[in-house]
Amino acid sequence: MNSESVGEPSSLTSALLERLRQAIRASGGWLAFDRFMAMALYEPGLGYYANRNPKFGQMPEGVAGQGSDFVTAPELTPLFGRTLARQVAQALRATGTDEVWEFGAGTGALALQVLDALTELGQPPRRYTIVDLSGSLRERQRATLGRHANRVQWADQLPASFEGVVLGNEVLDAMPVQLLHRAGGQASGVWTERGVVQAPDGSLVWADRCTALRPPVDIEGPHSYLTEIHPQAEAFIKTLADRLHRGAAFFIDYGFPEAEYYHPQRAMGTLICHRAHRSDDNPLADVGEKDITAHVNFTGIALAAQDAGLSVLGYTSQGRFLINAGLLDVAKDAGPRENAMLGKLVNEHEMGELFKVLALAPAASSEGWVPLGFTAGDRTHRL
Secondary structure, eight states: OEEEEOOOOTTSOHHHHHHHHHHHHHTTSOEEHHHHHHHHHHSTTTSTTTSOSOOBSSSOTTSTTOOOSBOOHHHHOHHHHHHHHHHHHHHHHHHTOOEEEEESOTTSHHHHHHHHHHHHTTOOOSEEEEEOOOHHHHHHHHHHTGGGTTTEEEESSOOSSEEEEEEEESOGGGSOOEEEEESSOTTTOOEEEEEEEEOTTSOEEEEEEEOSOOOSSOOOSSSOEEEEEOHHHHHHHHHHHHHEEEEEEEEEEEEEOHHHHTOTTOTTOSOEEEETTEEESOTTSSTTSSEEEOOEEHHHHHHHHHHTTEEEEEEEEHHHHHHHTTHHHHTTTOOHHHHHHHHHHHOTTTHHHHEEEEEEEEGGGSSSOOOGGGSSOOOGGGO
16 A cells, blocks of 8 residues: 545535544445545535535636636526527427436526527427536525426436436536555556555545556556546446437536546546536545546546447537527627637637547437437547
8 A cells, every 4th residue: 555645724614524534434444535525525415516606607716706616608608508509499399208417507607598498499399307406506596597497396316117318518527536546667468456545643634545446548668647437427428328219318517438547648537526616636635615627538427328238429529519509699699708609619629628528328219310409519529
């Protein structure tokens, strides 16, 4: 076992720290990182997404009173959701469904944009269900979606069987990951799983232990390597496949296909934290007060979907998807500010290339149509 001290900041909430210490003791003194990440983000009342601190917005604390940590596409501009709504409308027609399900709806901005646009298109869904575990975010969503109150409902989990169009914007990246570390190069062949222990002074520190787990591909090179695997996100997709019997699902997130995700040069992995519109690579600091996230391995998600019986309808960059779905037409009357935000959505050096879109559907809903967002530039062959 090797360990690396990270130190305990004064801002770490004492209640969440004590919960983590209890979990470490209950696990025999070593807590796998995916369990740590789950508690840091979702521990009731204390985790980052379960507490009442502001999270979403365009400005950090002290600027315009927002106090946010990061901004997502729907907060940047309503052009995002209004364009996505065109894809949703087509998918509802093609699959013969009339419900929309959104996972992790944040402030409710995306839901509002989609519902407004679908209403204008003459195709409002019978019901819009938000699956979100955060009570404080639900309150904000209810306030945002007041004019659509007759259509919107909330759920803690998926029912045993459902149908409709599923949306997940920046959801997969927030699912807990396991960390794997290889000390030394490919020739060593020794991988460890990284977890968290309690140091004598009570602080949280890294600790590695031997494991039979491996990344999905061999990683060449003489250097040490740290990376993530995504069993929880893949399990979520398998659950979705088991319960979605008619409809389609669209996941938008930052990430890569497997060959890029596990590239030999990506030796420090993709794990990152966000707070006050700044990023760092230390998830053990300020636990509960900042976001912890990892990029998505879209190949792993697509394979999990196919293994569970879903078809891959398309995979491409966010920029290409939005342009295909009619972003330029939606934005034809936009002013200078909205046009600047449009650039952030589609430009390669902004969100346009880093963010990808993956569409899935049950076999019965996958024939006879091509989603608007993938009519040009589909990259499914790269997965």
